[in-house]
Amino acid sequence: MTSRAGEPFALPRAVAEAGQLLAAPVPATGPTAGQGDPVTGEWSATEGAGFRVVPLWEGDPLTGVYAPEWNDAEEAADAYLAALTRELDHRWGPHTMVRLHGPLRAWQAGAPVEPLFQALFAVDLYGDLTVWGPVGAAGPGGSGDRWFGVTVGQSDGDAPLVLAALVSGEPVTEPDEVG
Numbered sequence: 001m002t003s004r005a006g007e008p009f010a011l012p013r014a015v016a017e018a019g020q021l022l023a024a025p026v027p028a029t030g031p032t033a034g035q036g037d038p039v040t041g042e043w044s045a046t047e048g049a050g051f052r053v054v055p056l057w058e059g060d061p062l063t064g065v066y067a068p069e070w071n072d073a074e075e076a077a078d079a080y081l082a083a084l085t086r087e088l089d090h091r092w093g094p095h096t097m098v099r100l101h102g103p104l105r106a107w108q109a110g111a112p113v114e115p116l117f118q119a120l121f122a123v124d125l126y127g128d129l130t131v132w133g134p135v136g137a138a139g140p141g142g143s144g145d146r147w148f149g150v151t152v153g154q155s156d157g158d159a160p161l162v163l164a165a166l167v168s169g170e171p172v173t174e175p176d177e178v179g
Contacts, residue, residue, distance in 0.1 A: 002055035002162055003037035003044035009057045009080045009163070015087050017056060021167045022135060022148055026052045028169075032119050046119045050169040053119055056084075056150070057163040064158075077152045077161040084150055084163070085130050098129040098149070098174045114175065116168060124155035125164050131172045147172040 032048030046053045057080060059073055089095055103117040104126055113121075120126075133147030147168045154161045166172070 001042045001160070002058045003040065003042045004055045004058040004162075005042065005160070007057065009076075011080075011083050011087060014056045014080075014084050014163075014165075015091075017054075018084070018088060018148065018150075018165055021052065021054060021165055022146055024052070024167070026050055026146075026167060026169055032115050032122075034119075034123065043123055046123060048115045048119055051116045051119070051166060053116075053123065053125070053164055053166040055162050055164050059161040061160050062158050073161060077163060080163055081130070081150060081152050088132060088148070088150075092132045092135050092148070095130045095132050098131050098172055100126060100128055103175055116166070116170075116172065117175075120151070120153075120164075120166070123153075123162075123164070124159070125151050125153035125162065127151040127153050129166075129172060133168075133171065 027047050027049060029049050032046065034043060035045040036042060037044045043055065059077055062070060062073060065073065085095060100117065103113045104121060107113045107118060107121050129149040129151050131147055131149040134145030135148050136145055149166045149172055150163065152161055152163050
């Protein structure tokens with residue numbers, strides 16, 4: 001669960017939060033650490049050396065939900081991701097896709113993966129990334145060019161779907177497949 005539970009998806013809010021995330025500073029060094037909502041303790045952000053990951057939307061729990069309601073929930077999450085992608089393509093230009101199946105397999109096997117990917121997997125964000133970059137980080141506290149990405153993930157069959165965003169000071173690219 002995230003700190004966004006119970007909030008409806010709103011495209012204007014998601015776009016505004018994308019801009020805020022892009023302009024906000026990210027730690028240059030340090031360990032990767034998750035942050036929780038001060039009241040609920042639910043996940044609200046993860047920061048690491050050069051990146052930050054935050055939830056933008058969380059769907060309803062899928063406990064006891066089967067098709068067609070399950071399909072409707074997945075379609076809604078995909079539609080939110082598609083709407084945000086279209087808007088950000090309009091603002092920042094075409095995106096690229098970064099497939100995560102290679103790093104996910106490596107991580108599941110206990111092999112080291114980049115800290116950004118490890119942070120995504122630690123909060124159950126296993127979906128491929130839609131990435132823009134470099135995108136200028138204008139605004140207070142922003143510096144240089146950044147890479148921005150969005151993804152949808154889900155921890156298990158009953159958990160809600162989550163739409164999350166990330167910003168990175170380093171390129172977010174698909175790593176070479178190992179093995």
